[in-house]
Amino acid sequence: MFALVDCNNFYVSCERVFNPGLNGRAVVVLSNNDGCFISRSDEAKALGLPMGGPAFKFRKILEEHRVAVYSANFVLYGDMSSRVMNTLAGFAPAMEVYSIDEAFVDLTGFERIGFEATARSMRRTVRRDTGIPVCIGLATTKTLAKLANRKAKKEVAFGGVCILHDREDARRAMASMEVSQVWGIGRRHTEFLNANGVRTALDLADAPTEWVRRHLHITGARVQAELNGNSCLPLELVRPLKQSICTSRSFGTAVTDEASLGQAVAHFATKCALKLRGEKELASLVTVFLCTSPFEERPRRYYGTRTAALPVATQDTLAIVRAAQAVLGTLFRPGMPYKKAGVILSALTPVTGTEQHQTTLFEPEPLQVQERSARLMQALDAVNSRYGQGTLRIAADTNTSWKQRQEKLSPHYTTNWDDIIEVVTSDERG
DNA sequence: TCTGGGGTCCTAGGACCC
């Protein structure tokens, strides 16, 4: 039996934990650069503010209904997420953290305690210990657990917990669920399925398997099998190593000069290298991309991307920044209003401790060079982890003229002492 | 003025091997 625990309106709920005045009010959290809605309270949903909707198109509604608007505070949300996950981990031995706000928990063997009682207890405990409200769906496959969770969220009568005990329960639930709501069925597949008379999840479950296999491929066939109670997606207990690492941002205002782009790319490459060391992996390829707004008119629209091989698989910030800068030089076209850029590391391999054997044919890196690099990165990470990211940084990563908009950022309540002190003093001011 | 960021997996097709 799989339980899918999903936090309600997660980012909004995080803001509410530290600002209870937001309870009962319409609240939205915006994407980076204050662009789109990425989390909405129930009240905000009721106002018709759509998921992913660009904020500037809904300015009037936001103002008229005095909607509370927040810039995304991912440091806060990430920390709150680990609190929720740690709480859940206390309930069952096997669990998969599926996303920042969701976890699958294996409740096989909990029949004796009771699925319902266990789920209710999880819900109460997470709420009590973290302040975050969650809904829980239980079923015999992950895909059905997702479906049950959706019912638990949409239908108040469930009180936040929906259990599909057997095939009959599942079929009843599927009959009232649009196929577009099924996990793994996106926009394109929905169009195709609807055009062929498949409207509900139950229609998909009952469709001829060969037909599903042919048009929705192996992934769609798995979805169908899972809807019919055949579990093909096991719990992933250990997170697999990442295969690529990406850092990219939209700019607050368009950037036109190569120097500013170089600083942005240096910054993104630096962040990628830090994530890479956190993963304990080495990168062999660096990709840089830069683009204008996709809403830009033809002659001013541009999307450039190019990949370069690093001479040696590495996790050294300096080597990665150098490579990224070189790629940028080949992509830059003058006169374009650039709105976004990014760096991607790929062809990743785990650090094994025997990397000194990996050298280039013509310019073998002396061992001392690699050892120095490793020690330098250790020192860099130690300083920045103690005094804050960016305390010690390379000179190319200094100017911030490309910075994104973030006008309504909440304090880092759980991770920054200075922000806590700020809260206290502003409270004292009343 | 203003439209996010970070991932994974699958397939098809081309280039290449013997």
Next chain:
DNA sequence: TCTGGGGTCCTAGGACCC
């Protein structure tokens, strides 16, 4: 008229997820 069989690896693009 007619041109094998069996593979691997790589990449681009599409689709999906949160």
